[in-house]
Amino acid sequence: MTKIGILASYNGSGFETIQKAIEDKILNAEVVVIITNNTNAGVIEKAKFYNIPYFIINNKICPEQDLDDKITKLLLEFGCDYVFLSGFMKKIESKLLKAFPNKIINTHPAILPSIYGGKGMYGRFVHEAVIKNGEKKSGVTIHFVNEVYDEGEKILVKELLLAENETVDSLENRIKELEKEAIVEAFKKLLA
Numbered sequence: 001m002t003k004i005g006i007l008a009s010y011n012g013s014g015f016e017t018i019q020k021a022i023e024d025k026i027l028n029a030e031v032v033v034i035i036t037n038n039t040n041a042g043v044i045e046k047a048k049f050y051n052i053p054y055f056i057i058n059n060k061i062c063p064e065q066d067l068d069d070k071i072t073k074l075l076l077e078f079g080c081d082y083v084f085l086s087g088f089m090k091k092i093e094s095k096l097l098k099a100f101p102n103k104i105i106n107t108h109p110a111i112l113p114s115i116y117g118g119k120g121m122y123g124r125f126v127h128e129a130v131i132k133n134g135e136k137k138s139g140v141t142i143h144f145v146n147e148v149y150d151e152g153e154k155i156l157v158k159e160l161l162l163a164e165n166e167t168v169d170s171l172e173n174r175i176k177e178l179e180k181e182a183i184v185e186a187f188k189k190l191l192a
């Protein structure tokens with residue numbers, strides 16, 4: 001069975017979408033480990049709820065250690081076939097990229113390529129910029145991860161039209177719903 005490792009910095013809503021699709025027998029896979037850089041991440045409670053091993057890896061908890069090496073070794077030890085970035089806010093570095101070529105998948109809350117990707121473009125910052133610039137549409141991009149933020153090969157893009165009175169909150173909520181569909185569709189494609 002395909003084994004998936006999760007990297008998440010906050011709530012891990014994308015992870016939970018995958019977990020529910022697995023339980024509903026839509027995806028034939030297993031989430032075997034969850035890694036976060038944030039001691040306060042909501043994904044920790046989700047890991048406990050679904051009884052999935054989790055690890056907190058950051059410079060404070062692992063001072064003077066090579067975090068790239070630590071994360072890579074952990075994902076390999078758990079036998080991961082894929083690594084999914086479920087709102088992970090740190091740069092994936094060379095050891096992890098080399099260990100999982102075209103096997104690290106990211107979900108980005110905008111249409112890529114665009115000015116709404118790259119350094120500084122994460123979470124609400126993306127939606128704030130989209131609205132500030134008066135964009136008529138936004139969306140979700142699921143892509144393979146390479147060495148540059150948000151420039152990896154696209155797997156799937158789903159778009160939506162902004163409402164006349166769209167707010168950052170309403171756009172964030174609509175994008176998160178669209179993301180659920182996009183994540184499951186992308187993994188169905190990968191696991192086919």
Ligand SMILES: Nc1nc2c(c(=O)[nH]1)N[C@@H](CN(C=O)c1ccc(C(=O)N[C@@H](CCC(=O)O)C(=O)O)cc1)CN2
Nearest residue numbers: 088089090091092108118119120122146147148149150
């Ligand atoms: N090598 C890669 N690493 C990561 C990618 C990628 O495509 N290649 N995607 C990101 C996820 N992401 C957008 O989808 C993203 C996340 C965070 C940032 C960002 O600017 N981060 C800040 C730090 C924020 C923090 O510490 O909380 C920064 O680098 O200054 C941009 C894009 C995951 N990694």
Ligand SMILES: NCC(=O)N[C@@H]1O[C@H](COP(=O)([O-])[O-])[C@@H](O)[C@H]1O
Nearest residue numbers: 010011012013014087107109122123
């Ligand atoms: N550039 C990366 C990025 O912005 N990722 C976004 O972070 C959110 C995390 O939400 P969550 O904490 O509820 O899972 C997700 O919506 C994801 O698209």
